[in-house]
Amino acid sequence: MIESPIIELKNAIIRQADNIILTDVSLEIEKGEFVYIIGKVGSGKTSLMKTLYAELPIKEGGGSVAGFYLPIIKTKQVPFLRRKIGIVFQDFQLLTDRNVHDNLEFVLKATGWKSKKEIDNRIEEVLEKVKMGKKGYKMPHELSGGEQQRIVIARALLNSPDIILADEPTGNLDPETSDELAELLMDISKNGRTIVMATHQHDLLKKFPARTLECKDGKVIEISNPKTDEEIEIELD
Numbered sequence: 001m002i003e004s005p006i007i008e009l010k011n012a013i014i015r016q017a018d019n020i021i022l023t024d025v026s027l028e029i030e031k032g033e034f035v036y037i038i039g040k041v042g043s044g045k046t047s048l049m050k051t052l053y054a055e056l057p058i059k060e061g062g063g064s065v066a067g068f069y070l071p072i073i074k075t076k077q078v079p080f081l082r083r084k085i086g087i088v089f090q091d092f093q094l095l096t097d098r099n100v101h102d103n104l105e106f107v108l109k110a111t112g113w114k115s116k117k118e119i120d121n122r123i124e125e126v127l128e129k130v131k132m133g134k135k136g137y138k139m140p141h142e143l144s145g146g147e148q149q150r151i152v153i154a155r156a157l158l159n160s161p162d163i164i165l166a167d168e169p170t171g172n173l174d175p176e177t178s179d180e181l182a183e184l185l186m187d188i189s190k191n192g193r194t195i196v197m198a199t200h201q202h203d204l205l206k207k208f209p210a211r212t213l214e215c216k217d218g219k220v221i222e223i224s225n226p227k228t229d230e231e232i233e234i235e236l237d
């Protein structure tokens, strides 16, 4: 059976308010792929990601994500699309007034989980997956930045999404912690999840090569697995 791409945009125009940010965006991402999105500040990386989870509408062109056709998606369908997507964005941080376990429980209850035992089991599973199995009782401020991001990734995994969208997940972290997180996301993609990760940290592309798309001059262009600093710099010029 031929599976269609889990993410597909066709000649889409992406706008913020009335401003055109990206035009003629055509891309296909298959199930289980790991894809970087790079580009200068303000080039449209976040706008592209927001389009994929229907935060920004597609009014011109086509596009579908996890079987939802974006140009005609109805407001009431959006939560169903979002259940297929785990979001790791800097403006979706942990709730500071409760511990890690309760942060995760909050999301599960909000998405319809009822059984205390199933909730606790699922929380344990996702914490194990991000190697934070023993940190459920910690308050967010008791964790390092890297540990907090692991919890944010655990939270994104709770409802077993097909896709994870990660916008600058390593933004404020030291290089070693950034590497660990990028590796964790790559591992997660090996289990069949699709990961789209926007990053400024071009050293990650070299250490963990993967398909790379660049937002540049109002377009999204494909860069083929750049591996050396020179290749990355040349392609970014």
Ligand SMILES: Nc1ncnc2c1ncn2[C@@H]1O[C@H](COP(=O)(O)OP(=O)(O)OP(=O)(O)O)[C@@H](O)[C@H]1O
Pocket (backbone or CB within 6 Å): 016, 017, 019, 021, 039, 040, 041, 042, 043, 044, 045, 046, 047, 048, 215
């Ligand atoms: N809510 C908004 N209303 C109007 N314009 C916006 C809005 N959000 C972003 N923009 C503009 O859209 C353009 C692209 O922004 P976007 O955040 O997608 O870029 P980016 O590549 O993610 O940048 P960064 O690397 O800084 O995160 C910028 O020019 C920005 O000023």
